[in-house]
Amino acid sequence: MSTSRYEDLSEEERKVYDAEEAAREKEEQAALPYRWAQDLQTVSVSVPLPKGTRARDLQVVLQKRKIKVQLKSASEPIIAGELFNDIAVDDSSWTIDDDIMSIELEKLSAHIKSHQWWPHVVTSAPKINTQKIQPENSKLSDLDGETRGMVEKMMFDNQQKAMGKPTSDELKKMEMLEKFKKAHPEMDFSNAKIG
Template identity: 75%
Template sequence: MSELTTTKPYDDLSKEERDAVDAKERERERQEQAALPYSWTQDLATVTVTVPLPKGTRGKDLNVVIQKTTLKVQLKSSPEPILDGELFNEIAKDDSSWTIEDGVLSIELEKVSAHIQSHQWWPHVLTHHPKIDTTKIQPENSKLSDLDGETRGMVEKMMFDNKQKAMGKPTSDELKKMEMLEKFKKAHPEMDFSNVS
């Protein structure tokens, strides 16, 4: 977590103080992201990178290399790449693609996942670029409500777990295990649980 201007832990701040800290962090993030040579958005399955190109740039003028763990975009006429680096997480290379429309390169990176539960929010596209605070991501409510009950439950669980992890607190699965262990201890007071963590 980034340094706060107050000495109190975030959890101990009043709602007004938290709002002020959050607003300051959002502005810092916005400025860092605006300084990048691209913009990006994400949903649970996809990261979309948008790169403004010089007027008249066509596909044949570009070198776009999408690998499982790296991404490179370079104008063939330029010695320096527009972006080049290691991706935050693995992608499904064969399901990822790029297009150019109205002078803008759009890259769709498919997050690797066997199941929606293992999807995660990316704090940044390339690992050497500034991060965003993924605990503050709020999926659009309309989209969340469009999901079926089971999927929505998994998304809400993932959001809760991401927030808990960021604060160094137990995830929902860890909380469930702790609760089960407590119930078992109460049901079996004759057993010694001193070595159980």
């Protein structure tokens, strides 16, 4: 359904449509021979394997835009095809634990600061609605220093504005003006404006 047709629906019709789409999407994803999840940096794929499967029993290909996982004894791959987007091959990996193969695909976009949600792992698989993804809240401690500082400054400034107090930038300007006043007591600052 197009965005404009969706917007024409009543709130009740949207709820029904969203529920039907969610059920269809869940059914399509359940039919895949693997499960997958993602965050902005990685796509995690879990592939159930026959009991006792070892790494040597598998053919695994992870390339910049391609994936293939196949049991050497099988005629068809479990998962194969073109990935939705490029991955950082050297930062991607796979392991086997308790007959589950776990694949971590590092999104290449994570390295160029343009994070993107994937609608599917391989382009031949059914898509999910990336508009409905609810990302987990990240903790400040998860962020790199520069990003954390920026977020903390934004939070402080919002809090200050809500209380009618000066933001961090305004406080800096006021502090600079006070230092300048002390350095130049001969000057008249009665009409000085900060802005």
